[in-house]
Amino acid sequence: MTKQVENNEKKIADESYRSISIVLDSLDALVYVSDMEAYEVLLANAYGRSIWGDIRGQTCWKVLQTDQDGPCSFCTNNRLLDETGAPAGVYVWEFQNTVNKRWYQCRDLAIRWIDGRLVRLEIATDITDRKAIEEELLAAKKYAEELSQKDELTGLNNRRVFFERGHNILELAKRSGHSVSVIMMDIDHFKMTNDKYGHAVGDKVLQAVAEPLKRIVREIDIVARIGGEEFAFVLPETCLEDATIMAERLRAEIENLVVTNNEHQIKITASFGLVACEDGNIGIDALLANADEALYIAKRNGRNQIKKYH
Numbered sequence: 001m002t003k004q005v006e007n008n009e010k011k012i013a014d015e016s017y018r019s020i021s022i023v024l025d026s027l028d029a030l031v032y033v034s035d036m037e038a039y040e041v042l043l044a045n046a047y048g049r050s051i052w053g054d055i056r057g058q059t060c061w062k063v064l065q066t067d068q069d070g071p072c073s074f075c076t077n078n079r080l081l082d083e084t085g086a087p088a089g090v091y092v093w094e095f096q097n098t099v100n101k102r103w104y105q106c107r108d109l110a111i112r113w114i115d116g117r118l119v120r121l122e123i124a125t126d127i128t129d130r131k132a133i134e135e136e137l138l139a140a141k142k143y144a145e146e147l148s149q150k151d152e153l154t155g156l157n158n159r160r161v162f163f164e165r166g167h168n169i170l171e172l173a174k175r176s177g178h179s180v181s182v183i184m185m186d187i188d189h190f191k192m193t194n195d196k197y198g199h200a201v202g203d204k205v206l207q208a209v210a211e212p213l214k215r216i217v218r219e220i221d222i223v224a225r226i227g228g229e230e231f232a233f234v235l236p237e238t239c240l241e242d243a244t245i246m247a248e249r250l251r252a253e254i255e256n257l258v259v260t261n262n263e264h265q266i267k268i269t270a271s272f273g274l275v276a277c278e279d280g281n282i283g284i285d286a287l288l289a290n291a292d293e294a295l296y297i298a299k300r301n302g303r304n305q306i307k308k309y310h
């Protein structure tokens with residue numbers, strides 16, 4: 001090759017490099033190339049240099065991230081090659097950079113560099129705004145889901161959740177053979193409280209009653225406000241005897257509650273109907289109807305007491 005041909009080829013190569021650099025430097029995304037073994041940064045475009053400085057020639061895990069004392073645990077290099085060690089195609093992932101805390105969608109690819117070695121090419125686009133919107137949407141969805149399951153006044157589960165989860169618990173019990181108990185609880189003479197002190201004070205009583213219920217039930221139990229002053233429980237893996245002990249605890253706690261309204265102290269009591277299902281062969285509706293029947297007897301017998309369904 002003559003000197004002139006050699007010079008021409010170098011000129012073309014230099015011009016091509018400059019043209020490509022202009023294109024890369026005008027991108028609103030990080031583009032960098034690093035050696036896959038030595039982790040040396042071989043190329044970083046203007047976007048990258050504006051955030052991480054002129055990192056060319058430096059070790060990627062030292063300059064692109066903070067607090068690394070070796071190659072990053074989340075480095076994707078091992079995903080970029082197939083089992084024969086050849087480039088395996090594009091790997092796309094999302095990541096929050098530890099230096100500027102911005103979120104990036106990264107497109108990583110192993111390629112052969114001009115000198116033949118394998119290098120990693122990453123093109124990373126800032127997706128921080130999209131991530132923020134996604135997080136807001138997720139939080140709003142979670143909040144809406146929670147609202148759709150809760151009774152607004154007391155924060156307990158609502159009627160729909162009671163029947164849904166109660167049904168599921170009974171289905172499980174059918175397979176496991178464990179007994180399930182259902183308690184129905186109704187505040188005594190609640191109409192009188194409303195009539196005497198007003199609806200807002202009635203609401204305060206309902207909220208006060210809900211507190212010991214939340215505290216006493218186990219993680220696996222379902223407690224719900226299923227009507228005005230009616231509450232119901234599904235207690236998995238609980239026999240009638242244990243349900244009675246729990247209902248008695250609840251009854252005593254409610255009897256000791258005092259809700260104050262100006263100078264008045266409002267005393268509250270509640271009645272309970274209990275039923276147990278030993279084999280899961282009954283629906284939640286029927287079980288609740290049986291508990292309600294027992295509750296009716298508790299009311300008729302003078303209230304502030306527990307009755308079991310027979």
Ligand SMILES: Nc1nc2c(ncn2[C@@H]2O[C@H](COP(=O)(O)OP(=O)(O)OP(=O)(O)O)[C@@H](O)[C@H]2O)c(=O)[nH]1
Nearest residue numbers: 186187188189190191192194199202203228229299
């Ligand atoms: N404050 C308030 N009252 C409610 C709510 N839902 C229903 N109620 C009232 O609850 C009362 C229920 O009255 P009843 O069904 O006659 O029962 P009770 O007075 O408790 O009598 P017993 O159950 O027989 O002891 C009614 O006055 C309803 O208006 C609510 O969300 N807030």
